[in-house]
Amino acid sequence: MATALSACETRRTIATEEAITASTGADQSGSRDTILVIRGNTSAVKELKKFKDWVNQKASKVDSATNENLPEIQAEFKRKTAHLEKGLDSLSKDAKAEYLEAKAKYKAWEAQNKERTSKPLQAAEIKKRQKQLLGEYQNLNKINATNVREAYLVFMGMVRAKKRNWDQNDWDYTDYVYRQLNDRKQEITTSISASDELKIKSLQAEYLALEAGKDAKDLIKAVRSK
Incomplete structure (x- = not known):
């Protein structure tokens, strides 16, 4: 399950080599995909x-x-x-x-x-998004086994509230913050309770489903515009 809970495939690079410190992933086919009865070869x-x-x-x-x-x-x-x-x-x-x-x-x-x-993420914008999406948990080093569940709840609450107005750029920055949060969780994973681990996995799955749905809608729109 942990392997599957990775971020979106179309990740962007960071525009600066300066490390970002802790203080600062429906129908996917996009078309009808029924099996046709076709005569011929x-x-x-x-x-x-x-x-x-x-x-x-x-x-x-x-x-x-x-x-x-x-x-x-x-x-x-x-x-x-x-x-x-x-x-x-x-x-x-x-x-x-x-x-x-x-x-x-x-x-x-x-x-x-x-x-x-092809568009690198900007360091200053990453810090801004980290604050918006994690609130009091923006300092990732302060996330521990006791509050990591709450950090994910805050993150997903912001995603649910804001996703309707997001464009792809917003999702890319959100994805970066999501991966940073996952990395911090991995560092303390042995201390997380079984119930918190289960809740976090459900929140991760929800996030990836929302993000995949956004990617699918963008793809359908791109195909139809051709």
């Missing part, structure tokens, strides 16, 4: 379904190493599309439309990922 239909599944998996995956792996992902995309297009004529009109939609979804995901990670 059965092999091509199966390949199309595999391709759509691959695109959906990439678009929804929580993985901090996306940027490092992007060249391989791009090469795999080229291989898959080249293979599919050899049998494109054997697909029905609806299947061809689904193929084009899946390609557009991948391209939107790739562009979104590149755009977000």
Whole structure:
């Protein structure tokens, strides 16, 4: 469970080398994804379904190493599309439309990922967001086994209250604060009670679900705008 509770894949770097001190991760497919009964080349239909599944998996995956792996992902995309297009004529009109939609979804995901990670986070803004989101727990060094549950409750309370008005930039800074909070929790994890640990895991899961939902909505919007 702890491994799964990581932050969003499209993380941004920090604009400064200065360390940030303690004082200062619905339907993901973005389209109808029902199984169509298509007459024609059965092999091509199966390949199309595999391709759509691959695109959906990439678009929804929580993985901090996306940027490092992007060249391989791009090469795999080229291989898959080249293979599919050899049998494109054997697909029905609806299947061809689904193929084009899946390609557009991948391209939107790739562009979104590149755009977000190309803009470094600013140190001063990180400190500001840490104060807003953690309140009295902004000094992470003062978070201990006794109050770590309350720190997560404060954080999630702010996320719930403000998320409707957030853009992607807000989510990126929030994600950074979330990861810092997780790192502090990890340092004191052996002292946290079982009941607090259980509550914290549920709050982490809620946060990741909200963030993933935001990413999915952004992706759908990007695909539809093309």
